[in-house]
Amino acid sequence: MSDTKAPDASRRSERSRRAIFDAALALVSESGYAKTTVEGIAARAGVGKQTIYRWWPSKAAVLLDAFLDLQDRAAEAHGDAGSGIPDTGDLAADLRYVLRATVDELNDPAVDGPTRALAAEGVVDPELGARLTEALLEPQLQHYVRRLETARAAGEIDPDVDPRTALELLVGPLHHRWLHRTLPLTHAYADSLVDLALRGLAPRP
Known part of the structure; x- marks a missing residue:
């Protein structure tokens, strides 16, 4: 009687999912979203x-899961999964750190292509757009909310500031420049956004 074990279906499925994710991300980066097809991914x-x-x-749903998986793997590789924005006690330094990291990420071709494709597809596909916001965008924004709430409690920003509105002073201009390619995204630009935003958020005399 043979004692050969049956193939592990879950492991085989995971290998297939990983191959599909890698294929979707590669094709979007190489050929663009419009030319990427389910047939091509397969x-x-x-x-x-x-x-x-x-x-x-749909291929959009594949790409979204592939991109979320990419983000999770990157976070695990850097040992910062779920860590959010650092709190060193220096709000300006902490915000410069995270905005510079965002600049580096958006300038990475492996991230730029899928992110643009998902942003565009989310406009015409409300269900995909809602999932993109819930799974990717909102968790990132909540990191800003928590850090700004801490800063407000410490008296670093005006007590009447709404953290949710305040964070848009930082991420809004950055993503506008990235989306429309008006000018290059640089660390210097990220630093200037922090300086300008904190000037407006400073406690009033």
């Missing part, structure tokens, strides 16, 4: 098209 990943449709309703 061929690149070495799986059947129906395998993809069994797990996702």
